[in-house]
Amino acid sequence: MNAMTGIFKIHLKYKNYWFTLPWCILLLNFSINWTIGYFFEEEFYTGGLSSIYVYIFIMGTILLHQTFPFAIGLSIRRTDYYWGTAAISVIVTLLSSILLMPLSIIETKFTEGWGVSLHYFNLPYLSDGSILEQMWISFVLLLFFFYLGFVTASVHRRYGKIGLLLLSVAAFLASSLGIFLMSYYKWWGSLFTSMADLSAFQIASWTFPITLILAGISYLLLRRSTV
Amino acid sequence: MQSAVAVSNLTKTYGKVAAVSEVSFTMEPNKIYGLLGRNGAGKTTIMHMITAQLFPTSGELRVFGEAPYENANVLSQICFIKEGQKYPDLFRISDVLDVAGGCFKNWDNEYAYSLVEEFRLPLKRRMKKLSRGMLSSVGIIIGLASRAPLTLFDEPYLGLDAVARSLFYNRLIEDYAEHPRTIVLSTHLIDEVSQLLEHVMVIDKGRLILNEESEMLRGRALTVIGSAAAVESFAAGKEMIEREAFGSLMKSTVMGGIDEDEIRRARALGLETTAVSLQQLIVHLTNGNSERGAVRL
Numbered sequence: 001m002n003a004m005t006g007i008f009k010i011h012l013k014y015k016n017y018w019f020t021l022p023w024c025i026l027l028l029n030f031s032i033n034w035t036i037g038y039f040f041e042e043e044f045y046t047g048g049l050s051s052i053y054v055y056i057f058i059m060g061t062i063l064l065h066q067t068f069p070f071a072i073g074l075s076i077r078r079t080d081y082y083w084g085t086a087a088i089s090v091i092v093t094l095l096s097s098i099l100l101m102p103l104s105i106i107e108t109k110f111t112e113g114w115g116v117s118l119h120y121f122n123l124p125y126l127s128d129g130s131i132l133e134q135m136w137i138s139f140v141l142l143l144f145f146f147y148l149g150f151v152t153a154s155v156h157r158r159y160g161k162i163g164l165l166l167l168s169v170a171a172f173l174a175s176s177l178g179i180f181l182m183s184y185y186k187w188w189g190s191l192f193t194s195m196a197d198l199s200a201f202q203i204a205s206w207t208f209p210i211t212l213i214l215a216g217i218s219y220l221l222l223r224r225s226t227v
Numbered sequence: 228m229q230s231a232v233a234v235s236n237l238t239k240t241y242g243k244v245a246a247v248s249e250v251s252f253t254m255e256p257n258k259i260y261g262l263l264g265r266n267g268a269g270k271t272t273i274m275h276m277i278t279a280q281l282f283p284t285s286g287e288l289r290v291f292g293e294a295p296y297e298n299a300n301v302l303s304q305i306c307f308i309k310e311g312q313k314y315p316d317l318f319r320i321s322d323v324l325d326v327a328g329g330c331f332k333n334w335d336n337e338y339a340y341s342l343v344e345e346f347r348l349p350l351k352r353r354m355k356k357l358s359r360g361m362l363s364s365v366g367i368i369i370g371l372a373s374r375a376p377l378t379l380f381d382e383p384y385l386g387l388d389a390v391a392r393s394l395f396y397n398r399l400i401e402d403y404a405e406h407p408r409t410i411v412l413s414t415h416l417i418d419e420v421s422q423l424l425e426h427v428m429v430i431d432k433g434r435l436i437l438n439e440e441s442e443m444l445r446g447r448a449l450t451v452i453g454s455a456a457a458v459e460s461f462a463a464g465k466e467m468i469e470r471e472a473f474g475s476l477m478k479s480t481v482m483g484g485i486d487e488d489e490i491r492r493a494r495a496l497g498l499e500t501t502a503v504s505l506q507q508l509i510v511h512l513t514n515g516n517s518e519r520g521a522v523r524l
Contacts, residue, residue, distance in 0.1 A: 009326045011327050013317070013325075017317075069313040073307070074327060075302040075305050075306060075375075078297060102445040
């Protein structure tokens with residue numbers, strides 16, 4: 001009980017980093033794009049929305065590095081740290097995806113691209129599907145990027161710099177091998193055809209089991225981490 | 228009575244290097260322990276293992292009767308203040324105290340803030356902007372205000388001036404009197420804390436070489452000053468851990484078998500006797516020449 005109070009208190013101190021900062025970046029980015037859109041006549045597509053995904057990935061890496069040694073130093077169990085952080089990450093990504101939704105609706109339904117034909121929160125393909133589907137897409141993608149960062153930081157926590165280095169070398173070799181095999185057997189064509197058949201909703205949903213695996217790995221790593 | 232800490236054959240190795248080897252001891256509740264020894268002796272490693280921040284290679288470890296690893300029941304009773312504690316960069320002193328207050332069930336917020344005043348800490352300053360001494364003070368405040376049944380201080384005074392150090396010792400003993408708990412102090416400044424310690428453990432090269440009540444320990448050695456002949460005669464058959472001659476006079480510290488009769492014998496020989504400081508004893512025990520084991524004392 002005490003441990004959970006402690007871990008929530010730690011994360012609440014980070015509320016600006018969980019919310020204010022990524023939304024400031026997103027909205028600043030938006031205002032720049034809007035200004036550009038104002039001077040252009042044509043339809044204007046931008047990938048500015050990706051900043052929030054990049055941000056949450058970085059948040060995942062930095063958060064662990066900053067708060068784990070502190071929490072353990074205050075006699076918080078590793079398990080409690082893990083679940084407390086997991087709870088916060090789900091709450092934040094859920095709220096963010098709920099907040100993104102009305103912006104997407106305003107953009108398409110009410111303002112025709114914020115009056116300047118700007119496509120910022122609602123992008124073709126990515127924002128296809130019902131309102132619930134769109135929210136699900138943002139939610140699982142945000143959570144995926146958070147845990148991608150979190151698991152990277154967990155490897156660092158558990159195995160240090162060398163572990164992280166070995167992991168990146170292994171990942172590089174595996175992807176090189178994958179690309180080589182794909183080219184050698186001429187699988188690219190069929191991959192793209194089958195990908196094209198999938199909706200963004202389907203692809204995003206596929207990240208969810210991967211996110212769960214990443215989360216499980218980071219749990220096992222943190223359970224054996226020392227400070 | 229349930230022991231606060233019980234350790235048997237505790238060992239921690241890094242590759243071939245043994246940081247802690249085959250250490251066994253128990254700590255009773257509500258006592259102040261001194262964990263003494265030179266740098267790199269293994270004191271910090273032992274405390275990290277007691278608090279489950281580090282995993283033992285082998286051996287048994289019980290804190291309040293249970294294994295501490297991921298044990299909420301045990302960990303909630305422990306407060307470990309260590310020299311290298313990391314704090315989140317964006318945290319201010321007030322944030323750290325707020326979070327600590329949420330973690331320890333016996334936390335006394337009023338007391339914590341009164342200590343902030345006494346140590347003259349800037350509450351709103353970020354942790355990463357604090358000087359070494361201020362960081363130490365924050366640790367000390369958490370350690371005292373948490374009132375955890377097992378509180379461990381690992382070199383808690385780094386960068387602190389003499390005034391702040393004595394403030395720490397005074398507050399520790401006062402608060403301990405009001406709220407008894409098991410306190411473990413690891414320190415180099417043995418003379419400064421020797422009055423506080425009820426029990427002393429000395430770690431050298433990863434091994435426990437001394438485990439004794441301070442009172443008993445003080446009686447174990449004696450410094451005598453007098454004519455060289457008288458000193459030699461008194462010291463005959465005893466272990467001399469220090470000798471210094473000036474002219475016909477000699478000062479010598481002897482160890483083992485010191486009791487009232489021996490002191491009377493020394494006085495009869497015309498020798499002046501003084502008690503030996505804990506520091507002198509520890510220095511002797513850990514100076515590298517000594518092959519002494521805890522049993523032989």
